[in-house]
Each structure stands twice: as structure tokens, then as C-alpha cells.
Amino acid sequence: MPTVGVGDVADGDFLLDVREDDEWAVGHAEGALHIPMSEFVARFGELTEAAPQDGKVYVICRSGGRSAQVTMYLAQQGVDALNVDGGMEAWAASGRPLVNDEGQPGAVL
Incomplete structure (x- = not known):
């Protein structure tokens, strides 16, 4: 399965967050599309409708397990999807910004 590190996700890349609503509300990458895995x-x-027709979809969850499953599903559907290794935990640890539902600094749940 195609996997990339957090550092390989550039500003403006299409990011799909598959965590659950409570996780998303506490903190997420600004501009990400949120569709819970469930x-x-x-x-x-x-x-x-939202993803670029010829671009990559970077899939992220908390640590990489759920996003790996969604990445495999997307690949079967012909989508150029990549799993973000380490998920939002790695995102936050690398200093990448998180926002909560109120637009304030967020955290990883």
C-alpha cells in the first residue's frame, strides 16, 4: 500500500481525515475533508466530488491504521490514494498546525 510520511504532504495537497467526529472536533488539519471511516x-x-480528478488523496487518521484500510479501499476504486504514516499523532509531533471546530489551536484525541 502506498505510504508517505507527514513531511511528504505539502500545503495544498488534498487531505482526507477518516477519524470519528469527536476526534475531528478536538483537532484537525485546516482544509482537510472529513469523512469518518465508519x-x-x-x-x-x-x-x-471534492477530490482533484487527477491528483493524489492523502488519507490520515490518528495513527495510520484506519487510514491504511481506507487507502486500500480507494486504491481498489482507482483513486490515487496514499496513507499518511503515523497519522495525526505524527502530524502534531512534527509541529504541523491543528485547529479545533472553533478555529482555535487543536490537539490529537
Whole structure:
């Protein structure tokens, strides 16, 4: 499965966050698309509408397990998806910004 490190995700890359609502509310990458893994298949159309047609989709969760599963599913659907290794824990540890639902500095739950 294609995997990249947090440092390989550039500003402006399409980031898909598959964590659950409570995790997202506490902290997420600004500009990411949020579709929880538990709702992903039912909401797949939202991704196809929002994602760039010929670009990569960087998939992230808390530590990399759920995003790996979604990345495999997306690859089977013909989407150029990459799992972000270490997830939001690695994102935060690397100093990348997080915001909460109020637009204030966030954290990883």
C-alpha cells in the first residue's frame, strides 16, 4: 500500500481525515475533508466530488491504521490514494498546525 510520511504532504495537497467526529472536533488539519471511516462507503460520493480528478488523496487518521484500510479501499476504486504514516499523532509531533471546530489551536484525541 502506498505510504508517505507527514513531511511528504505539502500545503495544498488534498487531505482526507477518516477519524470519528469527536476526534475531528478536538483537532484537525485546516482544509482537510472529513469523512469518518465508519461512514466512508455511504459517503464516498463526497470524496469523488471534492477530490482533484487527477491528483493524489492523502488519507490520515490518528495513527495510520484506519487510514491504511481506507487507502486500500480507494486504491481498489482507482483513486490515487496514499496513507499518511503515523497519522495525526505524527502530524502534531512534527509541529504541523491543528485547529479545533472553533478555529482555535487543536490537539490529537
